[in-house]
Amino acid sequence: MVSPISLIVLLLSVSLADSASVQESFVQCLNLNSDKTFPFYSSIYTASNPSFTSILDSSAQNLRLLVPSVPKPEFIFTPSRDSHVQAAVICSKKLGIHIRVRSGGHDYEGISYVSEIESPFIVVDLVKLRGIDVDVKSNTAWVQAGATTGEVYYRIYEKSSVHGFPAGLCTSLGIGGHITGGAYGAMMRKYGLGVDNVLDAKIVDANGRILDREAMGEDLFWAIRGGGGGSFGILLWWKIKLVSVPPTVTVFTVTKTLEQGATKILHKWQEVAPYIDENLFIRVIIQPSSDARNKTQRTIATSYNALFLGGARTLLQVMKTSFPELGLTIKDCLETSWIKSVLYIAGFPSDTPPEVLLKGKSTFKNFFKAKSDFVREPIPETGLEGLWQRLLVEDSPLMIWNPYGGRMSQFSESETPFPHRNGTLYKIQYLSLWQEGDKNAAKHIDWIRKLYNYMGPYVSSLPREAYVNYRDLDLGINTKNSTSYIQASAWGYRYYKNNFDRLVKIKTKVDPENVFRHEQSIPPLPL
Ligand SMILES: Cc1cc2nc3c(=O)[nH]c(=O)nc-3n(C[C@H](O)[C@H](O)[C@H](O)COP(=O)(O)OP(=O)(O)OC[C@H]3O[C@@H](n4cnc5c(N)ncnc54)[C@H](O)[C@@H]3O)c2cc1C
Structure with missing residues (x-):
């Protein structure tokens, strides 16, 4: 009779041996298929390598996908040549090892470094390919x-x-x-x-x-x-x-709370921001904050965070004509260079030198769940008030509204697979952020799903559009070995509208064996 402990040891050693053999076969195959003058061996990190965790975590943005219960890759391969990437594809196909590819690791659902549907899998991390x-x-x-x-x-x-x-x-x-x-x-x-x-x-x-x-x-x-x-x-x-870009651009951030008339101003923003001068981009960042008059009380703060491709005087004229309700003054405006406006909008402190951009450091690493919507009709004030009530009961919610219009409306929906063009007033991003790991994750995820349900009547419908770069696995996922067109339509039409059908046709032609696949990849049609 085998004791439970020896069974665990046995299973562990079998799985370690499996993992070693996956790695060995992969290395042998890479050797055969890549340029010998550029060795790659030190670019493979298995779980037993002391650098494995730091490399896996390095660019991952969503800490929710790094907790121990989430599946980890067999190993991470960090190619330093284009030819290494070619070899990785050839070998993963030949050996039947599922491959995930990561560039910057910002995927909202972590699918560039986590596979919930297939095991084992490896990560090809392009971190060294940054020419x-x-x-x-x-x-x-x-x-x-x-x-x-x-x-x-x-x-x-x-x-x-x-x-x-x-x-x-x-x-x-x-x-x-x-x-x-x-x-x-x-x-x-x-x-x-x-x-x-x-x-x-x-x-x-x-x-x-x-x-x-x-x-x-x-x-x-x-x-x-x-x-x-x-x-x-x-x-x-x-x-x-x-x-x-002009030598001088202007940035500003003006915040209005509910007590300062935020609801009416935001209602007006919906009518103005998508049609205003195309040199002006005014996004709105919305979150609870403490009330200035009564610190124990929470209110909603709406921050208008903007870039104008021109000087402050011209900007003030544009705002006076089109959006006087915000009350922008010259004191709110900062004239600067385009590169410094990049730092400003990204949230770096004002004296940060542009060289910080070479460090590739993220200013955002959180446990989070996010969703997106596109809005085609202004949301009435009553709808906004219901939204405030819901934001006020969550610990750390955040919404970002990005205005469309201008050049965005001049592309047809099928010019590229990104279909959210003419008629879109703005895009909403919803986030719930938390710091306490797994503990209350379910509560926060439940909250954001309910908020999304509440917003249904106010946003695009048939399909309810979503931004693929704000990946949301709530919209549906492929399952192992049964990726189907019908299944994938659930999210495909939301991300791509009618372009989804053309994407499926192209996928069927270029990758009929579905080598490149993940929870929400485009499925090929059966041959
Ligand atoms: C803090 C934060 C801020 C953001 N701000 C913006 C913003 O301002 N504007 C905006 O449009 N989006 C924004 N996004 C969303 C962002 O565009 C997407 O998450 C995007 O997919 C990130 O690309 P990545 O290479 O960093 O991510 P990864 O996680 O590396 O990859 C994302 C997806 O692309 C695939 N992939 C990665 N590299 C390759 C490759 N070389 N070839 C083929 N497939 C590949 C991955 O497998 C995965 O499916 C933001 C995200 C975060 C977390």
């Missing part, structure tokens, strides 16, 4: 997938003070994953999204080939610009188009 080559003469740059948005902005600024790139407000996003889902930022009303400013790309396909735009063809090039990460291949490089 950036800016060519101001041609207004372009080639950017490697592991570079962060902040590094891209810095390298552009290093060469020119009148060029920029319209992508994320957060400066630690991985350019690899970020652009695959759309990539919006403070210049979206002027220039559109990151995907609207991509000229070329290099991708490792399901057969391990490196394809540029010409080689991959226009269908696949369309799919990777908004069809979400982890479905069509591994992006190695994006070629981006730089945009003009």
Whole structure:
């Protein structure tokens, strides 16, 4: 009779042996399939490696997906050459080892480093692939997938003070994953999204080939610009188009609480922000705060956080004409350079030098659950009041409303897979944040789901649209070995609207064996 302890020891040693053999087979295969002049062995981290946890945790943003109960990869591979990534795809396919790819680790549900549906799995982390080559003469740059948005902005600024790139407000996003889902930022009303400013790309396909735009063809090039990460291949490089920024821009943050008329002002913002001068982006950050007159009382604070591509005097004229209700004054305005506006909007302290962007550090690491909505009709004041009641009962809720319109409305819904274009007034992001680990996670998740239900009547419907870069597994997931079109339609139409069907067709053509798959990847049709 085998004792329970020896059974555990036996199972443990079997699983360690399994894990060792997965790693050994993978290494042997990599050896056979990659360039010997660039060794990769020190780039493989198994759970027994002392650096495993720090590497796994390094770029992961959502601490909810790092708790011990969440599955961990067999090992992490950090390629230092494009050819290593090719070899990783060839070997994972050959050996049947499920692969996840990570660039900046900001996925809201952690699917770049966690697989809840398949085991074992490995992570290919592109952290070492962060080359950036800016060519101001041609207004372009080639950017490697592991570079962060902040590094891209810095390298552009290093060469020119009148060029920029319209992508994320957060400066630690991985350019690899970020652009695959759309990539919006403070210049979206002027220039559109990151995907609207991509000229070329290099991708490792399901057969391990490196394809540029010409080689991959226009269908696949369309799919990777908004069809979400982890479905069509591994992006190695994006070629981006730089945009003009004025030498002086203006930023401001003005906060209004309920006692200062926040509800009426926000109601007005909905009617103004999507139509105002396209050089002006005014987002609203909404959260409970303590009431200035009675510190024990909570109120709602709405912070209007803005970038204007121009000087303060022009901005004041625009605001006086279109949005006098906010009461913006010259004292609220800060004239600065575009690169410093990036730091301001990302929330760095005012004296932070731009070089901080090269550290790729995140200003946001939390336990959180998030959701998104798109709004097509202004929410009435009664709807806003109901929203305040719900925010006031949660510990640490946060909402961010981003205005659309301007250049965003000039793209058709099918120009890229990102369909939330003309007619969208703004996007809502809902978050519940917490610090106490697993303990009350269920309570916070329950709260945000109820809030989402409450908002149903006020937001887009049929489909209720959602932003793929704010991944939300509540919308549905693929299950192992039974990824189906019907199942995936549950989230596919919300993220991509009618573009979902074209994405499925392209997936079926380029990756019929579904090598690149995850909880919400695009499914191929059965052959
Ligand atoms: C704090 C914070 C702020 C944010 N701010 C913004 C913002 O201002 N604007 C905005 O649009 N979004 C924003 N986002 C969302 C962000 O765009 C997405 O989370 C995006 O997917 C992050 O890309 P990543 O490479 O950092 O993430 P990862 O977690 O590395 O990847 C995300 C997804 O892409 C896949 N992927 C990663 N690399 C590749 C690759 N090289 N090739 C193919 N697939 C790949 C992954 O498998 C995963 O499915 C924010 C997120 C956070 C956490």
